[in-house]
Amino acid sequence: MSHAPTEAPAAAPAETSADILGRARRVVVKIGSALLVAAETGRPRLDWLEGLAADVAELRGRGKAVVVVSSGSIALGRRALGLPAGALTLEQSQAAAAVGQIRLAQAYESVLAPLGITTAQVLLTLEDSENRRRYLNSRRTFETLLELGVVPIVNENDTVATDEIRYGDNDRLAAQVAAMAGGDVLVLLSDVDGLYTADPRVDPTARRLDRVERVTAAIEAMAGGVGSSLSKGGMKTKLMAARAATRAGCAMAIVEGNRPRPLRALAEGAPCTWFAADGDPRAARKRWISGMKPRGRILVDAGAIAALGRGKSLLPAGVTAIEGGFSRGDPVEIVGPDGAVAARALAGYDAAEARVIMGHRSDRIGALLGYPGRAALVHRDDMAL
Numbered sequence: 001m002s003h004a005p006t007e008a009p010a011a012a013p014a015e016t017s018a019d020i021l022g023r024a025r026r027v028v029v030k031i032g033s034a035l036l037v038a039a040e041t042g043r044p045r046l047d048w049l050e051g052l053a054a055d056v057a058e059l060r061g062r063g064k065a066v067v068v069v070s071s072g073s074i075a076l077g078r079r080a081l082g083l084p085a086g087a088l089t090l091e092q093s094q095a096a097a098a099v100g101q102i103r104l105a106q107a108y109e110s111v112l113a114p115l116g117i118t119t120a121q122v123l124l125t126l127e128d129s130e131n132r133r134r135y136l137n138s139r140r141t142f143e144t145l146l147e148l149g150v151v152p153i154v155n156e157n158d159t160v161a162t163d164e165i166r167y168g169d170n171d172r173l174a175a176q177v178a179a180m181a182g183g184d185v186l187v188l189l190s191d192v193d194g195l196y197t198a199d200p201r202v203d204p205t206a207r208r209l210d211r212v213e214r215v216t217a218a219i220e221a222m223a224g225g226v227g228s229s230l231s232k233g234g235m236k237t238k239l240m241a242a243r244a245a246t247r248a249g250c251a252m253a254i255v256e257g258n259r260p261r262p263l264r265a266l267a268e269g270a271p272c273t274w275f276a277a278d279g280d281p282r283a284a285r286k287r288w289i290s291g292m293k294p295r296g297r298i299l300v301d302a303g304a305i306a307a308l309g310r311g312k313s314l315l316p317a318g319v320t321a322i323e324g325g326f327s328r329g330d331p332v333e334i335v336g337p338d339g340a341v342a343a344r345a346l347a348g349y350d351a352a353e354a355r356v357i358m359g360h361r362s363d364r365i366g367a368l369l370g371y372p373g374r375a376a377l378v379h380r381d382d383m384a385l
Contacts, residue, residue, distance in 0.1 A: 042079025132329030189257025296324025
């Protein structure tokens with residue numbers, strides 16, 4: 001009995017940059033000093049910024065929220081203050097940042113406002129992502145700004161940051177912001193067009209990687225360690241950012257940014273390296289919350305359990321008891337009337353506050369505590385059922 005030859009199934013077409021950007025809900029874009037500030041004059045490159053603003057407006061027109069993480073305050077401020085070239089002292093850097101931050105905000109406002117885009121300035125330090133209470137506050141701020149249609153312009157708070165509380169480079173900051181803001185895609189606009197197997201400036205056989213599924217030790221070994229004269233980062237910091245961003249469910253691209261419309265160029269197939277996300281931001285956050293060791297328990301009634309099952313936040317009215325001495329942002333268990341753990345979550349109030357407001361309607365929180373509070377004892381975004 002003869003059989004007709006069967007054709008091998010066609011390989012799935014490779015995912016393009018346009019595909020990845022097209023399905024993203026929130027896009028975080030990181031811009032380095034070398035792209036933003038003209039080395040000759042120490043002033044913003046407004047013509048380049050206008051192209052970036054057009055890209056941001058285009059993304060927003062397609063229903064996407066955009067966050068910009070921008071270097072440049074020290075580079076702008078040092079020239080305005082007449083500081084010499086070369087390394088600055090910590091105090092000089094802080095002074096330059098204070099002067100430059102105003103100029104940085106003005107530059108973005110000048111190119112985005114004419115397009116009908118409202119901007120906000122957000123200054124962060126490392127503690128804002130490492131301290132859970134401050135992390136939750138920062139996350140809520142991003143959430144509210146994006147819901148209101150604002151484009152946050154984020155930078156490290158170099159005016160007050162010291163070595164102990166610094167991110168150290170804005171690649172790392174951008175990855176933390178992507179996780180904090182629930183970004184689906186992080187784009188690092190760089191002076192290189194991706195990750196190479198070796199430094200292409202010294203090795204003619206080096207080839208660019210189009211896609212990296214996971215940042216392994218072998219991938220890290222490909223990184224160099226130096227940046228440009230205006231930038232603190234190099235490829236090593238970009239791989240550190242990729243590791244953090246992808247674990248948070250955010251895909252990341254490294255693409256050459258010194259072109260008139262860098263984000264449009266990326267969507268149209270400009271050479272780049274994509275780092276694959278480990279799931280999606282929501283799932284990654286749930287995994288993170290689920291893996292934390294609880295520091296207390298919140299006991300709730302059957303009505304609250306039913307509401308959680310419908311995707312609602314936990315309101316104080318449904319809480320029957322508080323166990324433990326947790327702080328706001330600490331991991332807790334939510335336990336139903338049958339004693340079963342219904343969820344793990346990050347507490348929206350500390351234990352003392354929770355005991356005061358439990359069993360009461362949310363509109364009573366201000367009167368009970370003596371100061372305004374959030375309606376939910378645990379927000380649904382901070383909960384893993």
